[in-house]
Structures are given as structure tokens and as C-alpha cells.
Amino acid sequence: MTSKTSYLIGLIGSGIGGSLTPAMHEEEGRVLGLNYVYRRIDLQALNLEPSALPDLLAAAERMGYDGLNITYPCKQSVIPLLDDLDPDARALGAVNTVVLKDGKRIGYNTDWSGFARAFQRGLPDAPLDRVVQLGAGGAGAAVAHAALTMGARALTLFDSDEARASSLAQELAARFPDREVTSGGDLRETLRAANGLIHATPTGMAKLPGLPLPVEYLHKDLWVAEIVYFPLETELLKAAKALGCKTVSGGGMAVCQAVDALRIFTGREPDAERMFKHFQRLLEA
Numbered sequence: 001m002t003s004k005t006s007y008l009i010g011l012i013g014s015g016i017g018g019s020l021t022p023a024m025h026e027e028e029g030r031v032l033g034l035n036y037v038y039r040r041i042d043l044q045a046l047n048l049e050p051s052a053l054p055d056l057l058a059a060a061e062r063m064g065y066d067g068l069n070i071t072y073p074c075k076q077s078v079i080p081l082l083d084d085l086d087p088d089a090r091a092l093g094a095v096n097t098v099v100l101k102d103g104k105r106i107g108y109n110t111d112w113s114g115f116a117r118a119f120q121r122g123l124p125d126a127p128l129d130r131v132v133q134l135g136a137g138g139a140g141a142a143v144a145h146a147a148l149t150m151g152a153r154a155l156t157l158f159d160s161d162e163a164r165a166s167s168l169a170q171e172l173a174a175r176f177p178d179r180e181v182t183s184g185g186d187l188r189e190t191l192r193a194a195n196g197l198i199h200a201t202p203t204g205m206a207k208l209p210g211l212p213l214p215v216e217y218l219h220k221d222l223w224v225a226e227i228v229y230f231p232l233e234t235e236l237l238k239a240a241k242a243l244g245c246k247t248v249s250g251g252g253m254a255v256c257q258a259v260d261a262l263r264i265f266t267g268r269e270p271d272a273e274r275m276f277k278h279f280q281r282l283l284e285a
Contacts, residue, residue, distance in 0.1 A: 006035040009265060010060055012053070012078075013071030014043040015207045018230045020282045021069060024258045027278050028270050036266075041068075050074055057081055061100055067265045068098045072202060075111075075138030082107040091175060092145055094138035097261045110260035111142035111253070116150055117272075118252025119225055126223045126246065127195040128152040134212050135200030136165040136183070139227055143200050143253075144172055144181075154180040156190050159201075188217045196223040197240075204234035211235050220244040229254040232283055255279045 007029065011021055022038040029036025041056060043049070048056075050073055057078075060068055070078050075094045079085070082095065083104045089095045095107035119126070131152045133144055136159035147155055155172070159165035165183035173181040191197065203212040205228050213236075218224070224240040229250030237247050255275050262270045 004266075005033065007037065007066045007265060008064060009036070009038045009067050009069070010041045010065055011038070011069045011071065012041045012043070012056055012074055014050070014073055015205075016040050016042045016071060017045065018206060019071075020230070020254065020279060021258055023282055024255065024275055024279055025262055028258075028262055028275050029266070031274065032266070032268050032270070034266065034268070043074075050077055053077055054081055057098075057105065061103075061105075065100055067100055067261075069261055070096050070098060072138070079107060081105065088112060088145075092141045093171070094141045096138075096142075096257065097264055099264060108261075108264055109142055110257040110264070111139055112146040112149070113260050114255075114257030115143045115225075115227065115253045116146040117256040117259075119146070119150065119248060121256075122248035122252050123223055123225065123246055130154045130156075130194045131196045131198060132156050132158065132187070132191050132194045133198040133200055134158050136161070136168040137200070140200035141168055141171075143198055143225075143227060144168065145175075147198060148172060148176045148179055148181070152179065155182075156185065156194075157181070157183040158187055158190075159183075187213060191217050191222065192219065194222060196225065198225045198227075199234075199236055200227050202228070204228045204231075204236055206230055209235065211239065215239045218243055218245065223247065226250045227253055251279060251283070252276075 025038040085107045089107045089109040092109050096111050097108040099106045128151045136157050157165040169181045169183040202208050220243045223246040225248045227250045228234050232249050259270045259272045
């Protein structure tokens with residue numbers, strides 16, 4: 001247990017004005033008896049491109065930040081700027097948590113563990129024989145790793161960038177040699193034979209409304225797991241629920257990745273259920 005009681009943390013991303021992560025961290029930090037300040041560093045609000053990331057990291061170090069969460073679109077571009085990676089972040093090629101300590105920048109990934117914990121909490125008995133995932137970016141790499149870690153036997157990846165989906169499928173197939181990991185093909189036909197759909201693209205976010213696939217591709221025997229949490233009920237989840245699909249929102253992943261990140265930043269053990277309750281209150285407000 002660390003004796004440090006004061007923390008300055010930031011969130012770097014684009015269009016993060018609505019993020020509930022700062023409030024979740026600050027409230028749990030307060031309950032743990034910490035002086036915990038969490039600031040947004042919004043590329044969109046600051047009129048900056050992702051190419052400003054090296055300057056932002058250097059500025060955070062100069063201003064005494066203890067750590068940073070990293071979100072869209074910087075989870076992969078941050079990696080060359082770090083001194084070391086934890087094994088999961090290295091395997092995933094994506095970082096959402098950076099500890100700044102003793103002049104070093106260490107990268108972690110709590111997206112995959114957050115998704116796994118939230119999925120098992122929300123859909124504990126969901127069949128994982130054949131899973132389809134939309135999105136093969138930074139968050140997509142994390143949740144695909146989580147799905148395979150949880151026992152998915154066959155995983156098919158789709159992405160608007162087919163080369164990116166193919167590359168991720170090859171990496172996962174090498175990491176999980178006893179599973180069938182493929183990319184592309186006929187999305188409608190693949191979904192017809194699937195147990196579940198994981199959605200890991202930004203489509204459906206408040207700033208990118210809409211559906212990531214034609215609604216008629218969904219069917220009632222499909223569970224649907226979302227990673228977008230703002231809004232909590234995306235158009236995809238509304239459509240899936242209307243068909244009678246079991247669903248899990250992106251809220252659970254948002255909370256569980258925050259639980260794991262706060263533990264990494266402080267060495268303290270957050271109370272996950274307390275953070276879930278606070279998250280619900282924030283949404284209702």
C-alpha cells in the first residue's frame with residue numbers, strides 16, 4: 001500500500017466532454033481518503049490533432065501528473081512515446097492507462113479486463129461458441145482478447161479497414177492457437193450462425209449516432225455486447241432489445257476499466273459495486 005494521498009490524473013482523447021470517467025475516479029478517490037483530481041485533456045475542445053500527443057505527454061509530466069487515461073483516437077499512437085508496457089498492453093498493441101513515475105512512462109490496458117469483468121457480470125451464461133465482432137481498432141483489440149480469454153471458440157472480426165481486421169485476426173490466432181479467429185466475409189451470413197455480437201466501433205456515440213450494421217442482420221438468438229456507453233442505450237442496443245436479444249451495455253466496461261485503472265494509479269483497492277452505483281447516479285443526473 002502506497003503512503004501517497006494526493007493524485008493528479010488526466011484523460012486524453014477527442015470529444016470527451018461527456019465522459020463520466022473523471023467523476024467516477026474523483027468520487028472513489030474521495031471515499032478512499034485521497035486528494036484525487038482528474039482533468040479532461042480534450043483534443044477537440046483544444047482544437048488539437050492526435051499529432052499533439054508527444055507535447056501533451058511532456059506537458060503532463062512537467063505539470064506533475066501522476067497518470068493519464070488514454071482514449072479514442074490515441075490508444076495505439078501513444079505506444080511509441082512510452083518507456084515500457086505491461087504484458088497485456090504489449091500483446092494488445094493498445095494502451096488506455098499510463099503511469100508517470102520517476103521520469104518513466106509505463107503503459108497498461110484495462111479495457112480488456114474491464115470488458116471481461118463487465119461481460120461476466122451482465123451476461124454470465126452467454127454461449128461463446130461463435131462470436132462476431134465489429135471493430136478492430138484499439139478498443140477492438142482489447143475486447144477481442146477478452147472474448148478469447150473468456151472462452152470464445154470462434155471469433156470473426158469485421159472492420160471498415162479490412163487490412164486492420166485481417167492483421168488483428170492473425171495476431172489473435174497466434175496468441176490463441178487453439179481457437180478459430182478469422183476476419184471479413186459475408187457479415188449477414190456470419191451473424192446468422194453466431195451466438196453473439198460484440199460492437200467495438202465508435203458508431204452510436206452521441207457524436208457519431210446511428211447503427212453499425214443493418215438492423216435486419218440482428219436476430220433474437222444473438223446476445224449483443226456494446227462498448228459505447230455515452231449514451232448508455234445506443235441505437236444498436238435498442239434494436240437488439242426490441243428483438244428480444246440479451247444485451248450488455250458499455251457502462252459495465254466503463255466502470256470496470258476505471259476500477260482497474262484507479263488501482264494501477266494509486267495501489268488502493270477500489271470498491272467496484274460502489275463505483276457501479278455512482279455511475280448509475282451520474283447517468284440518472
